[in-house]
Amino acid sequence: xxxxxxxxxxxxxxxxxxxxxxxxxxxxxxxxxxxxxxxKLTRPERFRLQKNERRYRIEKRRVFRDGRQTPRxxxxxxxxxxxxxxxxxRLKHNxxxxxx
Numbered sequence: 873x874x875x876x877x878x879x880x881x882x883x884x885x886x887x888x889x890x891x892x893x894x895x896x897x898x899x900x901x902x903x904x905x906x907x908x909x910x911x912k913l914t915r916p917e918r919f920r921l922q923k924n925e926r927r928y929r930i931e932k933r934r935v936f937r938d939g940r941q942t943p944r945x946x947x948x949x950x951x952x953x954x955x956x957x958x959x960x961x962r963l964k965h966n967x968x969x970x971x972x
Contacts, residue, residue, distance in 0.1 A: 900925060900953075903960050911970040917963045924959065928952050 904921050907913035913921070931952060935945045 897925075897929070900956055900960065903964075907960070907964045908970070912964045914968055914970050917968070921956075921960060921963065924956050928956060 904913065904918060904925075908918050928949075932949060935941055935949060941949075
């Protein structure tokens with residue numbers, strides 16, 4: 873009985889952590905969409921950010937293709953994600969507005 877309980881807790885924790893990871897990717901997409909909706913991002917900026925998002929997803933798939941993530945790969949993915957967040961902020965605050 874204890875084994876089943878422990879196994880259930882472990883599976884729940886793993887599912888929650890995987891869900892949180894997808895949430896991080898979703899947040900950047902939502903930030904881009906909000907920037908477009910309120911006019912802070914122009915169309916070319918939006919396409920550039922979406923292209924960067926695609927590159928990140930491709931890189932992430934490549935990293936997990938062998939089922940493992942080395943510390944070096946983790947650092948690289950974090951660096952790419954940080955750069956993407958900074959780029960979203962920079963483009964949203966560069967003073968260019970989409971004409972409505």
